Amino acid sequence: MRLFQNSGLYPSYLARLNQLAADASSFEARRQIFLNDRFGALHFLKPVLEGEAEAFFTNGDDEILQRQWAREQGIPGKPVLENILLAQIEHHRTEVFYNLDPVRYPSAFVGKLPGCVKKTFCWRAAPSGNADLTAYGAVLGNFPSILESWRRIGCRAELFFPALDPIMDQYGHDDRPIDVLFVGGYSRHHTARARTLEQVASLASTYQIVYCLDASRLTKFAESTIGAWLPLQKHRRPAAIAKIAEPPVFGRQLYELIGSSKIVLNGAIDMAGTDRGNMRCFETMGCGALLVSDSGGYPPGLQAGVTMETYDSPEQATEIIAKCLQEWPKPAAVAARARSRVAEAYSKASQWKHFADLVALI
Template sequence: MRVFQNCGLTPSYLARLDRLAPEGLSFQERRNTFLDDRFGALHLLQPVLAGDANAFLTCGNDGRLQGRWAREHGVRWGATPEDILLAQIEHHRTEVLYNLDPVAFPSSFVRRLPGCVRKTLCWRAAPSGNADLTAYGAVLGNFPSILDSWREKGCRAEWFSPAIDPVMSEYVQDERPIDVLFVGGYSRHHSARARTLEKVAALAGSRKIVYCLDSSRLTRLAESSIGYLLPLQKYRRPRIVAAIAKPPVFGRELYELIGRSKIVLNGAIDMAGQDRGNMRCFEAMGCGALLVSDAGNYPEGMVAEDTMLAYRDEKSCLEQIERAISDWSAVRQIAMNGRIRVDEIHTKARQWSLFQAIVASL
């Protein structure tokens, strides 16, 4: 199976990658830097991570990476990101396309694929407005309710899951000086999460609380000295949150930070309903931290009071955090159970086997 995997990088991560892989590197050098940093590795298929000759990986919205490939392969000047991606697929002689950025490359892109491509799949674990993904052979995701919403739009949708990155074992530490870590987004679109984060931030006076938040340009402006003179109140985070907020972290830097944390706090996005199992759950447990997350329907191996702790609301979240920190020697066993269970269940080999089964069924 000649499989081609395309990733989409966030603006914040692109800035990090530019620092790690400065301009002037070859396509392979920049891609290898990206792979070594492990950003999004939970979604990367086993052959891609193993460097299998039949597997190809790129990041279609990374202008530097794609521009370098275009120059190295004689693609005409001014080619669009879509044109370059199509050229890569044709050059690779792709049989199976797996796209992690389908909103940027929707059905109109699929209809332009060269004839060598036999099967097309994409990952989309979120509602996406009017995005048309019906031309894909299957939309993959791990939230059943969101998969149902794709089916209602006429797509074939199949359950699929992230898998533990094997290098996470390098970051499991005994000494964990950070009491609570949260890494992710904070916005008015995540109302339940925002309320919880605000309550937990109040513990910063007595506990080591670390928030690494990815904020928008408007939020950064709103919280600047000039921004306070402008009508940007709705973009400002509560002062108690902004006071402890640090820049976002990614890849190995994120793994290292989780490895130094007792608790990783998680909160589902509002649109996920009762479905749970976002990437942070896998990252937290994979690096040996105690996952404290909101109650709901979790993937296999993520069980409240056995491999993680769950909370119902802001009050019970604070109670679970205080319980864990105050009795860490006892609660630590739950974190250890979590690490063992996800490492047994959510393996790269199992993920690849399931992917192959889905492809065979299309």
């Protein structure tokens, strides 16, 4: 199978990548630095991570990366990124195209794919406005209600899961000096999460609490010198959160931080409904920390009281976390059980088999 996997970058991650790849003078060098940093690796299929010859990977929105490839191929001028991506697919003689960035490259893009492409898939586990993905062979995701919403507008949608990054096993086998860690976004879409973060932050006088927050542009502006004079109070982080907030972390830095934490706090974004199972759940268990997350419908193997702990309110989250820390290392056994079970159920081998089965089916 000649597989092409396309992904995309968070704007806040791009600065880290540019720093890591400052001396990378070729497409392959920059791409390899990105893959080695493991950002998004739970979504990358086994042949990509293992560097198999028939698998091609790129970040189609990484202008530096894509223009390096175009120059190396002798493509003149300054083509738009979409045309570079199409040229890569044709050059690779792709048979199966799997796109992790379908809102940027929707059905209109699928209609331009070269004839060598026989099957198309995309991953989308969030509401996407008016995005048209109907031309894809299937939309993949791990939130059943969101998959159903894609079906209602004419897409084929199939359940598919992230898989643990094999290198996660290198992390989290020493002391865990951080008591509670939260890593994630902070914006107007995170009101329920923000209330929980504020409540749990009250434990900072007793425990080591670390919040690495990727604040929205509006939040950053609201907290700026100019923004402080404007009526933007609802967009500012409460003092208890701002006091302990640190910049966001990604990739191997994230693995290291989770591996240094006893508990990872998680909370769904407001638009997720009752479906649960975002990437932080898998990253937490893969690096051996105890997941404390909000109640809802989780994927198989993620079970309250068995492999994780769940809460129904910000107050309950704080109570559960305090109790777990007081009773440590008993909750550590729950985290260890989760690490073992999730590693078995959500391996790269099983993810790749599931994907190959979908290719054969669709």
